Amino acid sequence: MKDLPPEALEQIAGYFQVLAEPTRLRILNLLREGERNVGELAQACGFTAANVSRHLSLMTKHGLVERESRGTAVYYRFADESVYALCDLVCGNIARQMQASVKRQQAFFGAA
Incomplete structure (x- = not known):
């Protein structure tokens, strides 16, 4: 992100805002298994079709994601596989932080 203009940073922030919503992460995780239409995603998520x-x-x-119309249904599939790598990287980082926190707590309570 070095030397990027403010406009580019705004676009990057917008991209991360899309990923910052649990419902969207859930939808992306479902699409990881393969393409689905809105109704299938809504049923799998437990949300309304309008919300999804x-x-x-x-x-x-x-x-x-990309969309493709087929008759009366619209199917969605993942458009950018690198997002899965990004999410896996973040999940791994969070897991490491949690493990470190548990070790610190154990050290503290073990000393008592």
Whole structure:
């Protein structure tokens, strides 16, 4: 991100904002298994089709998912596999932080 203009930083922040919503992460995780339509995603998530559709629209706008119309249904699939790598990296980092926190707590309580 070195030497990026403010406009580019705003785009990057917008991209991360899309990933900062648990419902969208859940949808992306479902799409990891393969393409699905809005109804299938809504049923799997336990949300309304309108809610899922709104999230998919935003993710499409930011290039995370692609949509394809087939008859009366629209199917969504993942557009950028690198997001999975990014999410896996973040999950690994969080797991390491949690492990370190547990070790610190054990050291503290073990000293008592």
